[in-house]
Amino acid sequence: MAGTAAASYDEKWLQELLFRHPELILLDGIETGSGGVVPLCRELPIPRPGGNVFLDVLGVTRTGRLVLVECKLWRNPQARREVIAQIVEYAALLRSWSFGDLTARLKQKLGSTHANPIFAQAEKHWPDLDEADFVDGITNSLAHGDFALIIAGDGIRSDLHAVASHLNGQRAGLAKLSLLEIQLWSSGSGQTLIIPTIPLRTEVLQQRVIISETGMPLRLEEPTSSETGDVAETAIERTINPGQAERKALDRAFWQRFIEEVRFDHPDQAPARHGGANWVKMELPDPAGWLTAFRSSGAKEEIGLFLRLKGDDGRRLFDELATDLETLRSESDLPLFAQVRAEHPFEADLGVSKPRSAFADEDQQLLWLKDAANRFITMIRPRLSQFSETTA
Structure with missing residues (x-):
């Protein structure tokens, strides 16, 4: 001017x-x-x-x-x-x-x-x-x-x-x-x-167009899945405390509704699929593996989502996410938590949860989980793409 x-x-x-x-x-x-x-x-x-x-x-x-x-x-x-x-x-x-x-x-x-x-x-x-x-x-x-x-x-x-x-x-x-x-x-x-x-x-x-702040050239990475197999799934089972066996059929029906009804704004996101007895998984690029949606019962009845990060790459990603936690909360409009579970070997969670008593019925639980899952995926996927570029 x-x-x-x-x-x-x-x-x-x-x-x-x-x-x-x-x-x-x-x-x-x-x-x-x-x-x-x-x-x-x-x-x-x-x-x-x-x-x-x-x-x-x-x-x-x-x-x-x-x-x-x-x-x-x-x-x-x-x-x-x-x-x-x-x-x-x-x-x-x-x-x-x-x-x-x-x-x-x-x-x-x-x-x-x-x-x-x-x-x-x-x-x-x-x-x-x-x-x-x-x-x-x-x-x-x-x-x-x-x-x-x-x-x-x-x-x-x-x-x-x-x-x-x-x-x-x-x-x-x-x-x-x-x-x-x-x-x-x-x-x-x-x-x-x-x-x-x-x-x-x-x-x-x-x-x-420049290299990253760390001096690494940037290029696009194809998403892959990191954690597979019975050992990882058993660890997830222990985390969510799935409850009594007689409820498994009802729980599966609840998660089948989630799988059929959840919609993601991110077009690259694959559909959710059953993981175990009261949880489902949403595949994500490495080192995230997948986002878990769960309902726990017993002493601590909660519903929520968490991203489990492991190993050296998981530690580096977790450190970045934990540093930006307030930004992530604001961006997703979710009360996210970041928690280190173990140092050797490294294991940490980024997630959000609510007591099941906060909801009048299972329909309200389902509505919240669908909305929270979409917000979480929209927030996390660009960061996973960026992390993949800077560590390639």
Whole structure:
């Protein structure tokens, strides 16, 4: 922004302006044939160790390439350099997500019930869009870190070009970094003229989406299951105290209803399946193995969910999750607990539980478990993807 009107506007205003008027982003001028950009959401929360960060604007092109926009007013040199570090970090974090991770997070952010909210938004702009090709494009954009990174501000200085050029030497997947200048002028009658421009040198700027904070190159990992077999299942049985044998048939019927009725916002999540006498499992990528949903009886009657983490990888993941526990609670809206069960060998749980007496009947128990399981899965899967990238 420049001119007489600049002082009366802030970064939130600029963020909102670009979201509501994506034609100002001038993506066709940056990448010929891109077809413009459709905005998906503002302030997208992206988890990282230490708490969430928030991307100003996330958009997508007709080909499924993701567009990341950060807005910054250039009031001091430090802010100019920090915004480059921010957008590069956000790109690195997003690169560890799958299409399912992104879909689930957008469903949560937008309050959408659509099976594919990204395609639903894009189809409004491009009615002839092919869903399968579009989804493949987004999947490839995430897997290869192939993003359009755009810094929008009120003035592009030479030092910004220098820092951006330095990023070309970084390793990992390619993404283009472009600089968008927003000039703002006010007339004597109170009208405001907004002029977006692309500094010439940004047409050739290119940065390689970075390695992680620990220096590890990022790449997408396929989810696998870690714990299998009778020994692990017996350990789960001991944890939940399944109760008397004569109740097993009724308990199984309860969990069969859970399996049939639970719905997950994360499209990569496989259906729940029976685990044992009063618990079910929901498969997750390593090192989590699975999320357990249970009902206990006897001296401590509870219902709940827990993620059991073991070994060296489990310890590292647990330490990250425990450090971010308040963020996880806020994000999932669940009163999560983090508990170390044993040090040698390491074993710890991240979970949530409630006394069975808090519910009037089994229908209420089922409603709570279905909702809590969906919230837990939506919260944990992006973090598992990110952990897999940084430990690969």
